[in-house]
Amino acid sequence: VQDNDGHTALVFAIMNRHKSAVELLLKHPKINVNIKNVIGLTPLINATMIEYKEIVEVLLKHPKINVNLKGEMGINALMNAVGKGNEEIVEMLLRHPKININIQDNSKYTALMDASMNGLRNIVEMLLKQKNINVNMQSNEGETALMHASSSGHWKVVELLLKHPKIEVNKKSNNGATALLLAAE
Incomplete structure (x- = not known):
């Protein structure tokens, strides 16, 4: 279920830094870990925006995560982490086996x-x-x-x-x- 801005319970948990709620929501079999809001931001992009490395780490472990999805202006989670200059999150993303570092x-x-x-x-x-x-x-x-x-x-x-x-x-x-x-x- 999404609100008018396309936010889900997962995104609210991420934006409010509730790691335990994020972990609980990710256990639900019907969770869409890649759902986008109205401007195209995914839960992973939101987590990189607020630079919450513990939540980024939890999201990256989800078997259905798509680390390469683009949001507004075509920016993905890696580009966002680079834009923030967050070396730890960049390193986490680079360790993901499906990361495409050449996305434009x-x-x-x-x-x-x-x-x-x-x-x-x-x-x-x-x-x-x-x-x-x-x-x-x-x-x-x-x-x-x-x-x-x-x-x-x-x-x-x-x-x-x-x-x-x-x-x-x-x-x-x-x-x-x-x-x-x-x-x-």
């Missing part, structure tokens, strides 16, 4: 791009350790994680990205810019 939001940004743009060195390092990371994905503007780190002046992140064996340093954005050109601006 509505602007085609990835978690790696967000972390690179914001200079989140430890999170960039965690993401780069994932065997299926695509370091050269491009946003709607054709920009890569390396371009974002370069244009933002996050040199430690640039250094990490340059060490990745599959990095394409001469890739061009839609307007013809490379990471080197953006770094020089």
Whole structure:
């Protein structure tokens, strides 16, 4: 049962930080752990929004959890945790066997791009350790994680990205810019 905003008892328990209620609700055989509210937020995305790692951990253990569902603007739980700079929750999500770290939001940004743009060195390092990371994905503007780190002046992140064996340093954005050109601006 959902209210007018699409919230369920599970979401209310999460938003009010009632871990025991969340655990109890998740035991019900008919619980929809992936149900979205009217703006597309899932219980897992809500838990990452309030940075409640214990509830994120409980949700990730549910056999029917879909860690890759997108909410508003195409943002999923991983992108949300990266946006918050929450290393512990990012690490938890990366341990889930079905996580897709290359998912793009509505602007085609990835978690790696967000972390690179914001200079989140430890999170960039965690993401780069994932065997299926695509370091050269491009946003709607054709920009890569390396371009974002370069244009933002996050040199430690640039250094990490340059060490990745599959990095394409001469890739061009839609307007013809490379990471080197953006770094020089």
